[in-house]
């Protein structure tokens with residue numbers, strides 16, 4: 434069975450995938466609470482004859498679906514969680530919530546998970562028809578956003594029997610993913626004070642809200658004295674209530690502490706802890722620190738990533754209809770001139786042989802069509818729990834342009850675009866790329882051997898130890 438046939442089989446199933454992806458878009462769920470979203474996955478996987486193990490690694494909405502027998506064992510990683518406060522009307526080119534304060538699929542995980550399923554189905558069809566030895570395992574991973582679901586799967590050893598892992602992410606450009614990501618610690622800082630009448634007896638109150646504010650100020654001073662690449666952000670989970678006339682007796686801050694390497698993130702985490710202790714001392718409150726989750730930096734495997742790049746060559750440049758270009762144009766019009774200028778520079782750097790007119794043409798596409806050259810440098814984008822997987826097994830990923838050019842992840846534009854035909858094309862391209870690579874890997878044991886060699890060279894004797902303490906369990 435050749436690659437063209439796998440592509441044709443996937444195209445024939447496109448409508449089923451679209452319905453599941455759109456349905457997940459309609460019910461955006463956070464972190465581990467992806468109850469309805471995972472059901473959409475189960476329906477498709479059951480109808481495709483996968484064997485599904487539900488509720489793995491203490492996460493009721495995590496699963497491993499497999500098909501086939503024997504080696505090699507190829508894993509594909511899927512996600513389906515959304516983000517809070519990013520509700521947005523579909524197909525609308527201005528910011529407008531469906532439900533104010535509601536959740537939204539602003540990172541495209543409705544597409545990500547279904548693209549992963551498409552990839553796994555492509556491999557299944559191939560194994561079925563050729564009768565070759567090989568197992569495809571699809572991992573249903575909740576809580577990529579701020580929960581590190583895959584780190585829990587990793588801690589439970591669920592990736593240990595894989596030869597290779599593959600994944601993808603929606604993006605505004607298409608490329609094999611050769612850059613790293615930031616390691617991150619997610620930490621709750623909880624302060625406990627004493628309530629008292631804020632006018633009548635303030636001297637008897639000890640303010641946990643003051644402690645939280647002082648901690649944030651302390652961290653603000655820390656930022657100058659850490660490495661440039663580090664990132665520290667916070668959200669208030671509890672401000673101690675809505676009554677100014679009560680000295681607030683509790684507060685909780687949720688911090689993300691990020692750096693290129695896990696050891697660097699840990700070092701900064703420990704410095705932030707000392708600032709929190711200082712804030713507790715200053716306010717005479719009690720502090721408790723709780724690691725919510727953590728994940729490693731991503732290590733792109735050279736052999737696997739290069740193979741994905743070769744397969745992307747077969748699937749690019751992406752082609753879109755006039756209607757699709759017009760549809761994406763309305764979002765592209767919301768992008769600032771500064772960002773557009775940055776895109777010009779980016780295209781110029783990636784394709785140095787093009788003249789200005791050609792660069793302008795590519796830079797002004799409302800949805801990006803070309804395959805970008807493969808590089809193993811480049812700035813780390815955010816964090817991802819795929820990082821943990823990449824320390825255990827050689828891992829490769831692709832970015833597929835399915836989002837409006839120049840718009841960032843976690844934006845209303847990504848939510849609005851999430852049920853468009855461009856978005857659907859994107860997950861189909863991703864599924865095909867992963868299926869084709871898996872097929873190459875199944876047919877070329879040498880590739881897998883080389884990928885493992887790269888992996889062990891990178892590790893240099895280090896081994897993966899999950900950064901989440903053993904007693905921390907996934908929490909909704």
Ligand SMILES: Nc1ccc(C(=O)N[C@@H](CCC(=O)O)C(=O)O)cc1
Nearest residue numbers: 577578579580602617815816817842
């Ligand atoms: N290709 C991508 C991979 C991850 C992300 C992303 O935004 N991840 C979240 C992960 C949050 C986390 O768990 O730390 C982030 O960085 O804030 C964005 C694009």
